[in-house]
Amino acid sequence: MPELPDVEAFRAVLDDCARGALVDRVEVRDAGVLHGVSAQRFRRELEGRRFAEPERRGKWLLGRTDGPTVLLHFGMTGELHCAAPDDALAPHDRVVFTVGGDRQLRYRDQRKLKGLWLADRADVDRMIGEQGPDALGLDRAGFEARLAGRRGGVKSALTNQSVVAGLGNLLADEILWRAHLHPALAVRELTVAERVRLHTELTRTLNSAVRAGRVPPRASWLTGHREETDPVCPRCGTPLRWDRMAGRGTLWCPRCQPPGGGPSQSAAPSPP
Incomplete structure (x- = not known):
């Protein structure tokens, strides 16, 4: 399951691939990964927008634009990839953003346990506000x-x-x-x-x-x-x-992690 380090890597993918770029086209290949928004509205709200600097909050990735924010949660099998438009699509590429005329940001997810949401700026905190600090x-x-x-x-x-x-x-x-x-x-x-x-x-x-x-x-x-x-x-x-x-x-480990707590004096150094 993607955890914080994976999501931080996906944040870097979004940043490198799409930050500052115009969203030329949004292709929803499987609307089953969209939550609370239709494929038509998702495309309408995002085409013609520009991606801003993305943020990560725990396991959530916030794809900021100059309009609404795309909230991404990767569930068990979600991934984010940057590709060229003529690269072959993978079987589980669910949503494809063509950006900057020569790149595609692809949301890929085999099991579709989570997915993508669309939120106005005022709604982002309400939607993920029950989280603790990162x-x-x-x-x-x-x-x-x-x-x-x-x-x-x-x-x-x-x-x-x-x-x-x-x-x-x-x-x-x-x-x-x-x-x-x-x-x-x-x-x-x-x-x-x-x-x-x-x-x-x-x-x-x-x-x-x-x-x-x-x-x-x-x-x-x-x-x-x-x-x-x-x-x-x-x-x-x-x-x-x-x-x-x-x-x-x-x-x-039953030896390193006994039920009463680990020995602070003899604890081995952390591995690299």
Whole structure:
């Protein structure tokens, strides 16, 4: 599922491909990815507009124009690509923006679980206003404030978009493994040191993943072992465990992430 680093990469695609460019033509090849707007209105409102600087808010991408804003959410399989007009269309290219006369911005999505919305400037905050602050720009004090008074487990808090926006299953598991914290550990039981460590690893993990343009499946990362039949911890070699937590399949290390919280003194450095 696209998470914050993927969406930041898609933001860069939109910025490089279409920023400042005139929208010459909008082709809605599958209206099933449009929400709250018809294909006819979507085309009418956007053709002749110019794309401005795009923004990312958590898992949402805001395609600003000099008129309405295109809100994009990528769900499980959504992607954004820049292509030449004569490049062959992919089977799952759902909406195609021809911009600047010589480029196409293509929204591609196999499963169509989310899609595109159209919003006036005043409506953007109303439509996505229930989100918490973007995880990448959250300082430690802000992070502490978001966790204050939370009930339930720490993974549930991290993946709750109203608490902090942009983190999904892969990132939450990676961050908790790096922070030596069991995913089911109650937020209210976190010590001060554990909260500091959690924020530190959240920031480090996000910055590294953004540089990679995705949550990278590196051998030194927990993420790099999710698809293995018998995965072992890349830090200590202990067999990893799968469980269902916060409604999601969760991968964790029983040695590095004991139920009582990780050892702050012996925590290994974060992998690159």
